Amino acid sequence: MGANQTETATCEEFGGIRMTKQRQVVYDVLSELGINHPTASEVFVSAKEKMPSISLATVYNCLESLTQAGAIKQVNIDREASRYCPNLQPHAHFYCEQCETVFDIGLQNGAEACTGWALPDGCEVREINVAMKGVCGTCPQCEKKN
Amino acid sequence: MGANQTETATCEEFGGIRMTKQRQVVYDVLSELGINHPTASEVFVSAKEKMPSISLATVYNCLESLTQAGAIKQVNIDREASRYCPNLQPHAHFYCEQCETVFDIGLQNGAEACTGWALPDGCEVREINVAMKGVCGTCPQCEKKN
DNA sequence: GTTTAGATCAAGAATTATTCTAAAAAAGGA
DNA sequence: TCCTTTTTTAGAATAATTCTTGATCTAAAC
Structure with missing residues (x-):
């Protein structure tokens, strides 16, 4: 097993998706930013502080996985960049x-x-x-x- | 005065904007398509049948003018292409x-x-x-x- | 422990709706 | 008619997002 990756759990709380490090970071960032309703780019900036190797594409992937799993919500206002929020x-x-x-x-x-x-x-x-x-x-x- | 353009009227009904041929065509198309809630591209296709010289940029311009004038409404669902509707x-x-x-x-x-x-x-x-x-x-x- | 199949990630290219730019045309008033 | 402002047009530019491809990781089977 590689040195820089520990096992992840398939988490009931997150709709049964595999809770990878990246998804956890994205979810944590969203929870910490709380009521700010950040865009994917804003999540990316904060996520990069916790995990410098994460890419924007991954942030998009994670946000979509978490949304589909029902762990977060996507918020669209007009046609502005989507925002995300952990309030279910x-x-x-x-x-x-x-x-x-x-x-x-x-x-x-x-x-x-x-x-x-x-x-x-x-x-x-x-x-x-x-x-x-x-x-x-x-x-x-x-x-x-x- | 050019042969291919007649005078237009500033129309009260349309928030005081100048009712150019292009804007009229766009508005007519929207009214005719009625409940279809077409996108700008779909409006463009129909508008081109009535006025082959109209450009997509103009359709966007007209839709925005008409929206700002309160003559039509812009409808956004998720981040799909905006749709437009004449129901006020x-x-x-x-x-x-x-x-x-x-x-x-x-x-x-x-x-x-x-x-x-x-x-x-x-x-x-x-x-x-x-x-x-x-x-x-x-x-x-x-x-x-x- | 190894192998294997499938899931996930990263980087950058591609896409798509929309906006911007600049020049031509049209409109309305003087 | 002349002048100023608005509108139109065509194409370039933009921005958010998605797609592609190869690499990496995971979980389970062997």
């Missing part, structure tokens, strides 16, 4: 045009993600993406600018 | 994974687009995009496959 609860995303931050919006008690929409009969929603844009008015960056 | 009512979009069609979902009576979400105080939503994915089960294409 149903939630919407709010992009503040003033501070350029993305943050999570939770559901009200008892509400579902598609509350309010007139879905036709027989229509089965498997995934829903809600992206809002505006000004948050309360985040630190916004307060600075006011 | 608040509505969500449903992408059927079986028939690969995008269609509009209206609001229930009295509901607002952000119904159900716990927006923090002071948060001002200027725009909201709701994209659902799943199987519609009722559209012609879906019935064919079942």
Whole structure:
């Protein structure tokens, strides 16, 4: 066995995918950056600090594997670069045009993600993406600018 | 005045932008394609039938002008090519994974687009995009496959 | 411990939707 | 008509992402 690679585990928590060093680093970075909703490039920069040999293509691969495994979520706002977030609860995303931050919006008690929409009969929603844009008015960056 | 260009009008209905031949063609194509939610390339193909000299860049320009003027809406689902739609009512979009069609979902009576979400105080939503994915089960294409 | 088959990684090329650039054409007003 | 601004056009440029290929790693079989 090579000196620079220890065994990895197939992890239940991550949808059964093999948890390689690279995937772990990518996941850790995402968890640490927390609410920042980083893009693949931003994840790459942070991942490179922990593992200088990692490549951008691998970061893309890992983000896709983790997304498919259900361990993280991909966040798309307009056609900007995809962002990623480790929050698995149903939630919407709010992009503040003033501070350029993305943050999570939770559901009200008892509400579902598609509350309010007139879905036709027989229509089965498997995934829903809600992206809002505006000004948050309360985040630190916004307060600075006011 | 050139023989192949008649006067255009600045049209109130289209947010005050100058309604050039090209913009009119693009708008007409979009209205005719109706619920198809075409991409810029698809609009280009249809527009070229009406005006063979139109270029793809112009189609992009026109779609952006019309969007900014509030005459049409840009629809983004994941990071796929943007689609465009002439429906100005608040509505969500449903992408059927079986028939690969995008269609509009209206609001229930009295509901607002952000119904159900716990927006923090002071948060001002200027725009909201709701994209659902799943199987519609009722559209012609879906019935064919079942 | 070795071997083997399949999964993953790395680097760079390729792709694709979109935007940018610069010059020509058109529009509207003087 | 002349002038200024806007729009169009064609093609180059851009940026995020995906693809390709060979190398490396892993897990399981031998």
